Amino acid sequence: METGDNQRKPRVVRTRDLRMRYGSTDVLKGVDLTVERGEVVALLGPNGAGKTTTIEILEGFRKRSGGDVEVLGVDPDHGDEAWRARLGVVLQSWRDHGRWRVRELLSYLTLFYRPYRERVFDPDELIGLVGLTDHADRRIGTLSGGQRRRLDVAVGLVGQPDLLFLDEPTVGFDPEARRGFHELVRRLSGTTILLTTHDLAEAEKLADRIVILVSGRVVADGTAAQLAARIAGKAEVRYRLHGEEHVLSVADSTSYVRELFEEHGKAVDDLEVRRASLEDVYLALVRESEHKSEAVVA
Structure with a gap:
């Protein structure tokens, strides 16, 4: 049962009967999902479960076939630039200009957020937060995989987002880089995060709550201990x-x-x-x- 405090927490994400169909194939079959302010929620599921489709709908990159969706109080289908500036998105991978330097890129990106956000990160403060102070003047193309992933997170955090999406954040990481990334996420305490991952240990370490999606339906929702008790x-x-x-x-x-x-x-x-x-x-x-x-x- 939820406590009174939990009931008063603002819901950052809410979906009800979320559906998505591609041609004659139903990918999402009535997904109900909530994420409260300050929570870290991990979305797990096998390939083809509908995780990526769900995230893309929440980010406003894909229009749903049916159901109700609210992200930060707005239907993503009608989100404007001011709404998008409240989101931080860290994709599995993205291309950029390898010749840019770390501080140079982050300074440039702040210009896009300033018209919409009262506060944006100072580039040097953000570089320190993600542990790249010693690499601030290095070209992006010379960074290691772990350093590059830290920069990806910095890019997602530039506008001090109200909601941060992390999509398979540690794919291809070696154990040391993965450990460093987990430490970084823990330093973001208070930031609402929705992450997708295939790494069960990662979900257990980072998430306050775990949602398991199978064949387009939510089959479990709770803490790791609650899910274990269920089984x-x-x-x-x-x-x-x-x-x-x-x-x-x-x-x-x-x-x-x-x-x-x-x-x-x-x-x-x-x-x-x-x-x-x-x-x-x-x-x-x-x-x-x-x-x-x-x-x-x-």
Whole structure:
């Protein structure tokens, strides 16, 4: 149940019965989605689930076939330049002039936002935020992949957006670059973010809430812990007590472990609690939804 505080949070994104059809193919089949101010929401789903189509509709780049959509209080189909200036968009990849220097590009982009935004980022402040201070005067074409992705985020943040879209932000990253990008996103605390990703660990690390889309429908919406509880109500608890190994399946592992230590204290050894991982949850939900779709077709 939502608390009173949550109910008062402004909704930045709201869709109701969102539908999209290409020819005779229904790509979105009634998507209901909300994103509240300050939330980081991850949109997950297999290829062809409708993630990209959903994001493009929210950004105003694609007209929907049906349903209601509001982004920052505006129907994206009728969003003007002032509305677009409130959005930040970080695409999977984009081409630019490699000869531009980092500070030069960001300074130029601020000119487009100033007529619509009371505040835009000072280029040097923004460069510091994304960790590119030592590279401010380098040409973009000489940046590494991780540095370039940081610049992509800086471009999306120039106008201090009310809503930031991150589309598969770490595709092709090595582990070090991915870790650096995650740290950057955490520094954006308070910014409303909607991200799409195939990386389940990334979604679990970054998102306040996870929405799983399968075959054009939302099949799950909640925190990673809530989704895990939906799939597996019990957790596996392993421990050794007086040299004897115990393995139990319990509904409330937190209470069980607390009572275990209250009764046996330091005699408990090698304690391990295994709950359903996000990967377990995701695969189970996808299989369940695909099985239902096949049954309907049959």
